[in-house]
Amino acid sequence: xxxxxxxxxxxxxxxxxxxxxxxxxxxxxxxxxxxxxxxxxxxxxxxxxxxxxxxxxxxxxxxxxxxxxxxxxxxxxxxxxxxxxxxxxxxxxxxxxxxxxxxxxxxxxxxxxxxxxxxxxxxxxxxxxxxxxxxxxxxxxxxxxxxxxxxxxxxxxxxxxxxxxxxxxxxxxxxxxxxxxxxxxxxxxxxxxxxxxxxxxxxxxxxxxxxxxxxxxx
Amino acid sequence: xxxxxxxxxxxxxxxxxxxxxxxxxxxxxxxxxxxxxxxxxxxxxxxxxxxxxxxxxxxxxxxxxxxxxxxxxxxxxxxxxxxxxxxxxxxxxxxxxxxxxxxxxxxxxxxxxxxxxxxxxxxxxxxxxxxxxxxxxxxxxxxxxxxxxxxxxxxxxxxxxxxxxxxxxxxxxxxxxxxxxxxxxxxxxxxxxxxxxxxxxxxxxxxxxxxxxxxxxx
Numbered sequence: 001x002x003x004x005x006x007x008x009x010x011x012x013x014x015x016x017x018x019x020x021x022x023x024x025x026x027x028x029x030x031x032x033x034x035x036x037x038x039x040x041x042x043x044x045x046x047x048x049x050x051x052x053x054x055x056x057x058x059x060x061x062x063x064x065x066x067x068x069x070x071x072x073x074x075x076x077x078x079x080x081x082x083x084x085x086x087x088x089x090x091x092x093x094x095x096x097x098x099x100x101x102x103x104x105x106x107x108x109x110x111x112x113x114x115x116x117x118x119x120x121x122x123x124x125x126x127x128x129x130x131x132x133x134x135x136x137x138x139x140x141x142x143x144x145x146x147x148x149x150x151x152x153x154x155x156x157x158x159x160x161x162x163x164x165x166x167x168x169x170x171x172x173x174x175x176x177x178x179x180x181x182x183x184x185x186x187x188x189x190x191x192x193x194x195x196x197x198x199x200x201x202x203x204x205x206x207x208x209x210x211x212x213x214x215x216x217x218x
Numbered sequence: 219x220x221x222x223x224x225x226x227x228x229x230x231x232x233x234x235x236x237x238x239x240x241x242x243x244x245x246x247x248x249x250x251x252x253x254x255x256x257x258x259x260x261x262x263x264x265x266x267x268x269x270x271x272x273x274x275x276x277x278x279x280x281x282x283x284x285x286x287x288x289x290x291x292x293x294x295x296x297x298x299x300x301x302x303x304x305x306x307x308x309x310x311x312x313x314x315x316x317x318x319x320x321x322x323x324x325x326x327x328x329x330x331x332x333x334x335x336x337x338x339x340x341x342x343x344x345x346x347x348x349x350x351x352x353x354x355x356x357x358x359x360x361x362x363x364x365x366x367x368x369x370x371x372x373x374x375x376x377x378x379x380x381x382x383x384x385x386x387x388x389x390x391x392x393x394x395x396x397x398x399x400x401x402x403x404x405x406x407x408x409x410x411x412x413x414x415x416x417x418x419x420x421x422x423x424x425x426x427x428x429x430x431x432x433x434x435x436x
Contacts, residue, residue, distance in 0.1 A: 126354060136344060139405075163425075169410070169418045172402045173395040180394025181387065187357075192387070200387045207381075207425050 004079050007140070009071050009130045020065050028066050030056045032080060035073045036120070044074065044123040075130055075137055077120070082141045085113045086148060099156035100209075104202060106152075107178070111194060114182045125183045142179075146171050156209065163211040174205065222297050225358070227289045227348045238283050246284050248274045250298060253291045254338070262292065262341040293348055293355055295338070300359045303331045304366060317374035318427075322420060324370075325396070329412060332400045343401045360397075364389050374427065381429040392423070 034055035038047055047070050053063045067073045089109040096102040114121050130137040149171045156162030162170075178201060185197045252273035256265055265288050271281045285291045307327040314320040332339050348355040367389045374380030380388075396419060403415045 126356060138344060165421065166414070166418050169399065169402075169415070170422075173399055173419070173422055176398025176402075177391040177395040180398070181391055184387075184390045184394075196384070197387070200384050201391070203383065204388075204391055204426055207428075208422055210425075 004083060007075060007079050007132050007134050007137075008068070009075050009132050009137075023066065027058070027062065028076075031058065031063060031066055031073065032077060035070075036077055039074075039077070039120045039123070040118065043119045044070075071130055075132055078124060078137055078141055081113065081117065081120075082144050085110060086144060088112065089148065099152055099159070099161045100206070102152055103205060103209075106149075107198060107201060110178065111182065111198065114186065115194065118186055122183060122186055125179065142175065145175055149175065153209075160211065162209045170208075174208070177201075177204070222301060225293060225297050225350050225352050225355075226286070227293050227350050227355075241284065245276070245280065246294075249276065249281060249284055249291065250295060253288070254295055257292075257295070257338045257341070258336065261337045262288075289348055293350055296342060296355055296359060299331065299335065299338075300362050303328060304362060306330065307366065317370055317377070317379045318424070320370055321423060321427075324367075325416060325419060328396065329400065329416065332404065333412065336404055340401060340404055343397065360393065363393055367393065371427075378429065380427045388426075392426070395419075395422070 031052060034052045035047065038051055038055060049063055049070055050060050052070075052073065053060045056063075067076070089106045092105045092109045093102040096105055124138070124141075132140070134140045146168075150167060153162055153167055153170055157164050157167065181197060181201060185192050185194070249270060252270045253265065256269055256273060267281055267288055268278050270288075270291070271278045274281075285294070307324045310323045310327045311320040314323055342356070342359075350358070352358045364386075368385060371380055371385055371388055375382050375385070399415060399419060403410050403412070
């Protein structure tokens with residue numbers, strides 16, 4: 001199994017990276033933080049390696065000891081964010097009693113991330129397809145979320161909170177709709193606030209998931 | 219208003235196109251057909267301009283009289299396909315009496331397209347983000363479908379077939395889920411056949427759209 005700190009793009013490396021004997025995790029984090037900040041401020045297309053190094057207070061040479069280029073840094077950021085959302089969601093949902101409550105808290109955790117990352121999220125959604133050693137980066141990130149949602153829906157089907165239907169397709173449809181709506185919201189913030197998106201999605205989920213009256217009566 | 223045959227990428231032109239005084243629509247179509255076939259056979263990343271010209275029985279020089287490069291041709295293909303799906307959907311749904319029937323026939327028309335184009339669709343979904351004179355190409359295509367679905371849902375809300383909720387968000391969530399499921403299906407054809415995808419999505423839609431018993435009773 002590939003460790004998440006080993007996920008790297010398999011194309012687009014402009015410069016091959018010198019292997020450090022003892023890379024310093026705190027230097028790598030500083031570069032990631034700098035890249036993250038600049039993507040939020042300017043977006044990914046404008047991102048330059050020299051600006052990342054300057055923001056981190058390091059040299060361009062040091063940048064290339066840790067990353068092969070901006071695609072490589074972007075890949076590491078997506079991996080880091082995916083893990084952070086998952087940790088945030090696990091923490092937020094730990095005390096929930098019902099499946100619907102877990103889903104609600106999980107949605108809040110996801111929207112926190114989307115709202116905080118805004119441009120980075122939109123770039124990832126529209127163009128952030130990078131081939132890596134774990135396959136397509138977006139497919140990888142999506143699969144992580146699907147892995148988290150599957151046992152939740154499975155439990156809901158077992159305890160009667162969720163109508164029985166194909167588990168995988170339900171997970172995919174839910175995540176597909178949620179990711180798309182999140183992007184639509186960011187692109188139309190003058191028309192929709194977060195509370196509207198949340199209310200709409202939860203209402204939709206209740207309709208999708210809840211057993212139909214005739215089924216629950218049987 | 220920009221005519222659809224004028225939609226072009228605004229970046230990535232490697233070679234600027236000589237303007238033809240009297241371009242021949244049938245030559246352009248031959249090049250588009252050749253590109254379309256090759257994308258289905260090999261995928262977009264492998265596509266080469268010389269192969270397109272050879273398949274069309276034309277010279278590379280002729281190719282560059284009609285397109286600036288493979289991104290430009292891809293853009294025209296997306297535009298052409300979007301218009302064809304819409305025409306196919308309009309034709310298929312013309313005789314439907316209910317909103318649900320229209321939605322069902324529209325879903326079939328969309329899945330016909332997805333199935334037929336397979337690799338081209340997957341490339342478009344994961345990486346086909348191209349900036350054009352009408353903005354992001356994927357956003358443009360999505361907006362076309364949204365424009366078609368909106369009046370249908372609006373009519374359904376008016377005649378009571380669809381529960382009243384935010385119209386735009388419902389359109390976006392439906393399209394987001396449908397596009398994502400279509401891609402998931404293509405990537406997992408050994409696990410899901412088309413009938414399963416169709417049945418799952420229509421069942422989901424009925425749950426999402428239909429008025430709840432307590433509401434329809436009021």
